[in-house]
Amino acid sequence: MAHKHTKILIIGSGPAGYTAAVYASRAMLQPVLVQGIQPGGQLTITTEVENWPGDSMVQGPELMARMETHAREVGTEIVSDYIQSIDLSHRPFTATGDSGLTYSADAVILATGAQARWLGLPSEEAFKGFGVSACATCDGFFYRGKQVVVIGGGNTAVEEALFLTNFAAKVTLIHRRDTLRAEKILQHRLFNHPKVEVLWNHELSEVFGSRNPPGVQGVRAKDVSSGAITELPCDGVFIAIGHAPASELVRDQLETHHGGYVVTRPGSTETSVPGVFAAGDLTDHVYRQAVTSAGMGCMAALEAERFLASVSEDEEDAPRSRVA
Known part of the structure; x- marks a missing residue:
């Protein structure tokens, strides 16, 4: 050897x-x-x-x-x-x-x-680097005046969502439960921010967008109880599950x-x-x-x-x- x-x-x-x-x-x-x-x-x-x-x-x-x-x-x-x-x-x-x-x-x-931990969705993989990111600090600047979605419910997700309010016109946090795991002070800031909305009891099921050139146009989120699909238009998706x-x-x-x-x-x-x-x-x-x-x-x-x-x-x- x-x-x-x-x-x-x-x-x-x-x-x-x-x-x-x-x-x-x-x-x-x-x-x-x-x-x-x-x-x-x-x-x-x-x-x-x-x-x-x-x-x-x-x-x-x-x-x-x-x-x-x-x-x-x-x-x-x-x-x-x-x-x-x-x-x-x-x-x-x-x-x-x-x-x-x-x-x-x-x-x-x-x-x-x-x-970064990813969800493992084929559509998530397809748009990595083209609208799907795991680092708001790295990529948030590209979403000035646009709509973005953040996936997660811990400190990372809430911190990323709050950071993105510095750029985005609207930030939607999607969480699969009805409560967040993040620290209470972070939750307080999130819930009181005028640019932020939370979609409870939903999980990301698909990212969709254009292929040539590649770019995110929205997401589909599934209700964890009923299975009903909610479609949200957005320009960027941030996976923040750790x-x-x-x-x-x-x-x-x-x-x-x-x-x-x-x-x-x-x-x-x-x-x-x-x-x-x-x-x-x-x-x-x-x-x-x-x-x-x-x-x-x-x-x-x-x-x-x-x-x-x-x-x-x-x-x-x-x-x-x-x-x-």
């Missing part, structure tokens, strides 16, 4: 992973980055990005391609592989890829991200919270295992933005560099056994 050793193994290829790779490469640490099952991360399924500093508008896939090129040009070895398992019980840490290749590393940066961090790889080895997000020391990317760092949406259940993920990738690389330097110093200072 082929084997590869590196000082820093970076797992994941979103903004956090590629930024960590750039910084680690500039520190002459010759990192290896394993791209994972979705090279480029969530931004590869996003169309226009208008909140990346320096670009008034850039396509998500183009932005990630540029990050990958940057990481390669400064010396990162990028591997098209998917890490199936990793052992963080001792250093060097070891990992096994889907390709059969094994990796060992003196430090690991985890940047596997998170995925996110799932991609932490299955390390969930039994690192401390996690909030449903699987990796815990890091406050103000740091250090995890519960020395030498293992986590950055981006894998650890961030609050902001979930490309720019904050990139910032954490930078932090992780700098902290990994310091960790490796301290380990090296400790090894040099350790007493050497004498040969008689």
Whole structure:
């Protein structure tokens, strides 16, 4: 079985992973980055990005391609592989890829991200990036003066709905129950907002719209009791039923919270295992933005560099056994 050793193994290829790779490469640490099952991360399924500093508008896939090129040009070895398992019980840490290749590393940066939870409807999939979104902060700007629908009943859904009132003419929240799970203060703001309506006891059954060019024109929602269908015209649909961090790889080895997000020391990317760092949406259940993920990738690389330097110093200072 082929084997590869590196000082820093970076797992994941979103903004956090590629930024960590750039910084680690500039520190002459010759990192290896394993791209994972979705090279480029969530931004590869996003169309226009208008909140990346320096670009008034850039396509998500183009932005990630540029990050990958940057990481390669400064010396990162990028591997098209998917890490199936990793052992963080001792250093060097070891990992096994889907390709059969094994990796060992003196430090690991985890940047596997998170995925929005989706309903799994064929019509939802058909309009992703063309009117169906899971991030109001990312895409709300495109719906100035338009009508949008938000699906969900927790804090995420209510927060997204309230945020969208800054742009949309009307926001309809569709929830399958007759009460919300969101915090009471958020519910109070929602119910008292003149732009918001709530459609209770309904679930999204279909998104419909034009195909050429693709665009959402409305939704059909089903009454959970009677099965009756209500048709609502809208220009955008925001699925807000939560996110799932991609932490299955390390969930039994690192401390996690909030449903699987990796815990890091406050103000740091250090995890519960020395030498293992986590950055981006894998650890961030609050902001979930490309720019904050990139910032954490930078932090992780700098902290990994310091960790490796301290380990090296400790090894040099350790007493050497004498040969008689």
